[in-house]
Amino acid sequence: MFAPEFDYHKASSVAEAIQLLGANDGAKLIAGGHSLIPLLKLRLARPTALIDIGDISDLKRIIINNETVSIGALATHWDIASSHDVKHACSMLAEVAGGIGDSQVRNRGTIGGNVVHADPASDWPTVLTALNARFVIQGPGGASRTAAPEDFFLGPLTTNLADNELLTAVEVPSFAANQRSEYAKIAHPASGYAVVGGAVVVTMDGERCTAASIAVGGLVPAPVRASSVERALIGQTLNVENIMAASNQVVNDLGSNIIGDFYASATYRRAMAAVEIRHALFHITGEAHVGSRAVSVIHGVQYVPVDREAIPVSDPGSIADPVSSTESVNTENQPRKRWWEFWRRS
Numbered sequence: 350m351f352a353p354e355f356d357y358h359k360a361s362s363v364a365e366a367i368q369l370l371g372a373n374d375g376a377k378l379i380a381g382g383h384s385l386i387p388l389l390k391l392r393l394a395r396p397t398a399l400i401d402i403g404d405i406s407d408l409k410r411i412i413i414n415n416e417t418v419s420i421g422a423l424a425t426h427w428d429i430a431s432s433h434d435v436k437h438a439c440s441m442l443a444e445v446a447g448g449i450g451d452s453q454v455r456n457r458g459t460i461g462g463n464v465v466h467a468d469p470a471s472d473w474p475t476v477l478t479a480l481n482a483r484f485v486i487q488g489p490g491g492a493s494r495t496a497a498p499e500d501f502f503l504g505p506l507t508t509n510l511a512d513n514e515l516l517t518a519v520e521v522p523s524f525a526a527n528q529r530s531e532y533a534k535i536a537h538p539a540s541g542y543a544v545v546g547g548a549v550v551v552t553m554d555g556e557r558c559t560a561a562s563i564a565v566g567g568l569v570p571a572p573v574r575a576s577s578v579e580r581a582l583i584g585q586t587l588n589v590e591n592i593m594a595a596s597n598q599v600v601n602d603l604g605s606n607i608i609g610d611f612y613a614s615a616t617y618r619r620a621m622a623a624v625e626i627r628h629a630l631f632h633i634t635g636e637a638h639v640g641s642r643a644v645s646v647i648h649g650v651q652y653v654p655v656d657r658e659a660i661p662v663s664d665p666g667s668i669a670d671p672v673s674s675t676e677s678v679n680t681e682n683q684p685r686k687r688w689w690e691f692w693r694r695s
């Protein structure tokens with residue numbers, strides 16, 4: 350379907366873009382167009398005018414100092430994924446960006462467009478919630494404000510940005526040496542969008558977790574903090590038992606408004622929230638992706654190791670996969686394409 354007619358303006362500065370927003374009632378900003386153009390084509394959005402901000406170079410900068418990683422709203426997922434400075438300052442940001450969609454989406458799609466579009470299945474809202482990011486917003490007359498994720502994301506496709514405001518940057522606090530972070534998602538096989546995603550930031554004192562910031566997304570209208578899981582982890586050693594027990598607490602944080610669709614039911618998504626949180630935590634502890642045991646650890650099923658020494662080498666085909674030979678594995682609850690997610694993160 351073709352998009353409805355609209356006027357087109359190209360802004361060369363943030364001030365001009367805001368002035369154009371004020372002068373054109375019903376106008377919308379366009380950055381990479383990867384979320385907005387589909388909405389136009391489906392006639393789900395009918396802006397009177399599009400204000401193209403794609404060439405405003407000030408909005409593409411990534412600035413890193415001792416306190417903050419500041420990512421301009423027009424930085425593409427590729428810019429973030431390929432930045433050595435970002436990898437060094439907060440590797441989770443680069444990893445998340447590298448796992449979004451496909452190369453076309455990463456090359457055109459921007460972090461600003463992603464968060465302002467506020468799709469519940471997007472990765473950035475969840476990750477930026479766990480990272481306690483700040484959204485830097487500019488309005489008419491140069492007025493500037495910041496918003497925390499809890500205030501910024503109001504619901505599906507809804508943020509607290511006013512019609513005449515523009516997101517200029519996303520700021521993430523720099524990591525201390527004893528902080529670790531990971532994001533794990535069940536990626537929809539067609540798009541890469543998160544069916545369920547869990548983002549984890551922990552502060553460690555040796556083996557002990559002294560602070561935790563955890564968010565889940567994909568399954569709820571806006572990302573939620575997993576406060577119950579955070580509380581259960583603080584003061585604990587991050588061993589398998591403690592991680593299993595803590596991650597299961599997430600059901601207390603999800604509320605009743607869980608998204609279900611023809612791809613994944615609400616029941617399934619609710620069950621997977623704990624799985625993705627511990628998946629991320631096991632990445633931190635090194636338990637994830639160490640052979641078949643990882644699948645059983647992440648899914649909380651019994652692990653039966655195969656004594657390979659006891660199997661005659663003349664019959665290698667008899668070596669059963671430890672997980673598939675374990676009766677307690679509930680394959681119904683294992684997300685499809687799991688192998689792909691494993692391959693990509695390894």
Ligand SMILES: Cc1cc2nc3c(=O)[nH]c(=O)nc-3n(C[C@H](O)[C@H](O)[C@H](O)COP(=O)(O)OP(=O)(O)OC[C@H]3O[C@@H](n4cnc5c(N)ncnc54)[C@H](O)[C@@H]3O)c2cc1C
Nearest residue numbers: 380381382383384385450458459462463471472516541542
């Ligand atoms: C095939 C496909 C696969 C995808 N897979 C994933 C995935 O795996 N994970 C994921 O998280 N996302 C995924 N996405 C979403 C993608 O990340 C977003 O479409 C993209 O980042 C949006 O950025 P954009 O620059 O294209 O925004 P646009 O489409 O240009 O704009 C989106 C919205 O944001 C507004 N806007 C844009 N910039 C600003 C700004 N600076 N200030 C205020 N408002 C602004 C626009 O007015 C519009 O309402 C996928 C998209 C596609 C098409």
